[in-house]
Amino acid sequence: MRGRKYLSVAQTLRDMLVAQRWDVGERLPAERALSEELGVPRATIREALIVLEVEGLLEVRHASGIYVCDGMPTARPDLPVDMSPFELLRARQVLESAIASAAALNVSDEQIDDMRQALDQEERDISDRRGSYEGDKRFHALLAEATQNDALIATMEQLWSLRLASALWNQLHSRIFDDDYRRSWAADHHEILAAIEARDPESARAATWRHLGNVSRTLLILSDPDVIPPSDKQPDLLARTQ
């Protein structure tokens, strides 16, 4: 099943660990090398490695790499059925760009006011540095509400709750130590809002598509265990392609 590609890659890597291709304490090859060897995209390798990390077979040392733990693979039937974080983001990109386009045609003046307030809230969330995503979440929810379509609203909520329940998503997020990316996401949100204010469905669709592509790319870059933490500021970090 195409949607479970990262699980079959996780199984391949698990088999390699069992076959002791690498010793306990040894550093795994870089994701790029594994990606070439197994012929799958880096995002899929990232997800497969996170599965093995959740299982306790691998340990991620930030800015150093991924190391083999002292432990044999065990079946983990207790792990919840999970969703691939990057597939979830892709689904949001498809759904929410259509939502934004419908929102631009149906939004009320009052909802536009609410969206402005959500983005003000997001600015405060970012400045407070307490890790709150309230404004961000509210903005996306308001876009769905502005479609005036209950089926679209429910589908969107479903995607968000799948994300919150995802162990893989939470593990991926726990690797991220830098939150400067939030400024760039806030700028994306303002672009979407401008298109909504202009009641321009095509611009709203395009801006939302770009935004969620941005989110996916940022997560892939920032959760890379081989990346040095940007405490010394690497202004080109987000500009780098994978």
Ligand SMILES: [Zn+2]
């Ligand atoms: Zn957003």
